[in-house]
Amino acid sequence: MISAEKVLFNSVQKALQELYNINATDIIFQKTRKEFEGDFTLVTFPYIKETKKSPEQVGQDIGTYLEKNEKQVADFNIVKGFLNISLSNDFWLSYFNSVKDCTTIGMKDANSSGRTVMVEYASPNTNKPLHLGHIRNLLLGYSVANILKANGHKVIKVSIVNDRGIHICKSMLAWKKWGNNETPESSGMKGDHLVGKYYVLFDKEYKKQIEELVGAGKKKEEAEKLALLMLECQDMLLKWEAGDKATVDLWKMMNGWVYEGFAVTYKTVGVDFDKTYYESNTYILGKEIIQEGLAKNIFYRKENGSVAIDLTNEGLDEKIVLRSDGTSVYITQDIGTAIERFKEFPALKQLIYTVGNEQDYHFKVLFKILNKLGYDWAKECYHLSYGMVELPEGKMKSREGTVVDADDLLKEMFDTAEETTKDLGKVAEFTEAELQELYATIGSGALKYFMLKVDPKKKMLFNPKESIDFNGNTGPFIQYTHARIKSVLRKADVKFDAFFATVEFNSLEKEIIKWIYDFKGVVEESGKTFSPSLIANYVYEITKTFNRFYHEYSILKEEDENIKLFRLQLAKASAQTIANAMNLLGIPVPEKM
RNA sequence: GGUCCUAUAGCUCAGUUGGAUAGAGCACAGGUUUUCUAAACCUGCGGCCCUUGGUUCGAAUCCAAGUGGGACUACCA
Numbered sequence: 164m165i166s167a168e169k170v171l172f173n174s175v176q177k178a179l180q181e182l183y184n185i186n187a188t189d190i191i192f193q194k195t196r197k198e199f200e201g202d203f204t205l206v207t208f209p210y211i212k213e214t215k216k217s218p219e220q221v222g223q224d225i226g227t228y229l230e231k232n233e234k235q236v237a238d239f240n241i242v243k244g245f246l247n248i249s250l251s252n253d254f255w256l257s258y259f260n261s262v263k264d265c266t267t268i269g270m271k272d273a274n275s276s277g278r279t280v281m282v283e284y285a286s287p288n289t290n291k292p293l294h295l296g297h298i299r300n301l302l303l304g305y306s307v308a309n310i311l312k313a314n315g316h317k318v319i320k321v322s323i324v325n326d327r328g329i330h331i332c333k334s335m336l337a338w339k340k341w342g343n344n345e346t347p348e349s350s351g352m353k354g355d356h357l358v359g360k361y362y363v364l365f366d367k368e369y370k371k372q373i374e375e376l377v378g379a380g381k382k383k384e385e386a387e388k389l390a391l392l393m394l395e396c397q398d399m400l401l402k403w404e405a406g407d408k409a410t411v412d413l414w415k416m417m418n419g420w421v422y423e424g425f426a427v428t429y430k431t432v433g434v435d436f437d438k439t440y441y442e443s444n445t446y447i448l449g450k451e452i453i454q455e456g457l458a459k460n461i462f463y464r465k466e467n468g469s470v471a472i473d474l475t476n477e478g479l480d481e482k483i484v485l486r487s488d489g490t491s492v493y494i495t496q497d498i499g500t501a502i503e504r505f506k507e508f509p510a511l512k513q514l515i516y517t518v519g520n521e522q523d524y525h526f527k528v529l530f531k532i533l534n535k536l537g538y539d540w541a542k543e544c545y546h547l548s549y550g551m552v553e554l555p556e557g558k559m560k561s562r563e564g565t566v567v568d569a570d571d572l573l574k575e576m577f578d579t580a581e582e583t584t585k586d587l588g589k590v591a592e593f594t595e596a597e598l599q600e601l602y603a604t605i606g607s608g609a610l611k612y613f614m615l616k617v618d619p620k621k622k623m624l625f626n627p628k629e630s631i632d633f634n635g636n637t638g639p640f641i642q643y644t645h646a647r648i649k650s651v652l653r654k655a656d657v658k659f660d661a662f663f664a665t666v667e668f669n670s671l672e673k674e675i676i677k678w679i680y681d682f683k684g685v686v687e688e689s690g691k692t693f694s695p696s697l698i699a700n701y702v703y704e705i706t707k708t709f710n711r712f713y714h715e716y717s718i719l720k721e722e723d724e725n726i727k728l729f730r731l732q733l734a735k736a737s738a739q740t741i742a743n744a745m746n747l748l749g750i751p752v753p754e755k756m
Numbered sequence: 757g758g759u760c761c762u763a764u765a766g767c768u769c770a771g772u773u774g775g776a777u778a779g780a781g782c783a784c785a786g787g788u789u790u791u792c793u794a795a796a797c798c799u800g801c802g803g804c805c806c807u808u809g810g811u812u813c814g815a816a817u818c819c820a821a822g823u824g825g826g827a828c829u830a831c832c833a
Contacts, residue, residue, distance in 0.1 A: 208775075620762090692772090717792065
């Protein structure tokens with residue numbers, strides 16, 4: 164059906180034309196604030212110059228015109244320069260009838276936009292387990308992928324694993340030296356944690372060596388390069404690059420442990436990928452492109468033989484794209500990988516990188532280079548940049564042991580959910596398996612909502628001492644509301660799928676219908692801005708409104724049969740909208756809790 | 757030095773392209789259940805929207821300068 168905004172736009176445009184001979188194309192309506200009567204508000208200040216009338220008079224003119232000529236407009240009032248318009252009950256009712264049984268409220272049909280988008284997220288290193296910062300990344304990437312799907316795009320979720328390089332060799336070397344063939348099986352440790360243990364061990368021993376060297380009179384920078392462990396590590400990297408069998412086998416074995424560990428964490432968080440890239444395969448990419456760019460004079464060779472690009476005209480600096488020994492730097496492979504992906508998926512229109520904001524500069528440079536190389540899709544590349552997760556004492560530092568481990572945190576959340584659930588004692592008939600699932604649903608719901616409700620680009624604070632709340636503006640609050648609605652629906656002793664020809668709804672019921680109506684626009688907006696927080700804030704608002712309604716009116720005990728049926732249907736549609744919104748955030752909603 | 761991000765209640769955060777008296781949650785004080793799940797609902801308390809100037813009918817929002825916080829500016833990844 165035609166949207167309310169479109170109806171109003173057409174009518175107001177005609178009104179301005181007929182009343183004042185103004186041809187307006189940019190008429191904007193906002194939601195009427197709740198302290199005033201009305202559904203949509205037109206601000207009349209913009210028209211006072213041309214009409215030479217007061218804002219109130221303009222409002223009066225347009226309002227009267229609408230009331231007379233637009234049958235969907237039921238009423239209007241004017242407060243200063245604000246024309247508040249109420250649409251007819253018929254409009255809202257017919258809207259409600261059109262969505263009340265729809266399971267896809269607010270969402271567009273799959274692949275209806277004809278646009279294919281790749282979302283890269285996760286991108287871990289294989290030398291340590293995932294931490295809280297990765298969780299923000301996972302949640303954002305996964306949620307944005309969902310939101311883009313809900314906007315009708317085809318989405319390819321990918322991860323690129325940083326599985327090679329000096330830092331990987333560190334944990335390998337430490338394990339070789341001091342590991343005594345320890346395995347995940349023998350130690351009972353999750354693979355990624357085991358490898359992380361040796362990464363930390365390396366750093367500890369390495370620091371000792373540096374101190375010794377400094378004690379012997381070396382400068383710190385010198386000591387860092389001369390330390391035996393570092394030399395051994397570099398030797399190992401050379402062996403790896405030369406394909407030395409023992410080294411490669413060790414690398415494969417330890418990376419295998421890490422992947423098993425990551426897989427568990429991904430599953431617990433509830434995220435997945437359509438394809439995984441490995442840097443050990445992609446780090447070669449990009450070199451030929453540099454040669455082509457040299458030929459086209461986009462890059463230039465410096466005196467020492469390295470290749471660079473001058474971006475000073477763009478407000479950036481000179482950037483090296485190939486070392487003097489001909490080897491790649493990081494951006495070389497990023498250039499190559501991006502080009503590969505567009506070749507691999509010819510329908511691809513956009514590439515989204517979910518990476519922390521410390522790499523803002525890197526991506527600016529990358530996109531600029533791709534643009535200069537002549538790829539017109541470069542302008543569609545987008546860095547989904549997000550702020551760091553900080554602890555009360557500041558940034559997390561893996562070496563200082565102040566990281567919040569992802570697995571530990573999830574476990575804690577599940578435990579808290581279990582504790583709270585047991586305290587409340589509402590799910591006595593659940594089986595053990597159902598209980599475990601419920602704890603995971605609520606615990607991860609709390610964590611996910613906590614992280615996703617914050618605007619991605621802002622840094623966020625996480626205080627481990629104050630565990631994440633389950634009351635108020637939280638995931639469990641929304642999940643609870645959903646479960647409560649479902650409980651009412653289960654208890655309904657009547658069929659309630661009728662079409663409602665006439666219902667006089669009260670102001671809270673109307674407010675809920677309007678919230679449901681708004682969902683579609685919120686999905687669109689969050690898709691355009693890659694912002695799950697809009698969905699999170701929206702779902703909180705509709706949930707709060709429903710709870711007010713629930714408290715003030717009874718559904719099952721309503722005596723007027725027609726109103727009872729309508730309320731049941733309204734509850735059902737609310738639950739569906741809440742579930743859909745939460746689903747976009749990657750948060751499941753329980754039937755009971 | 758340069759570039760970018762950020763600043764809103766005691767704390768954590770909202771505030772769609774500029775619009776009405778700036779909103780939530782937590783915390784704090786009080787109230788609501790023989791009635792559909794109280795993980796809920798209601799009331800109260802709480803603000804120089806960092807500062808100063810500018811743009812205009814109108815600025816938390818846009819522009820400029822400054823201040824505080826953060827990130828980046830590698831032949832690291």
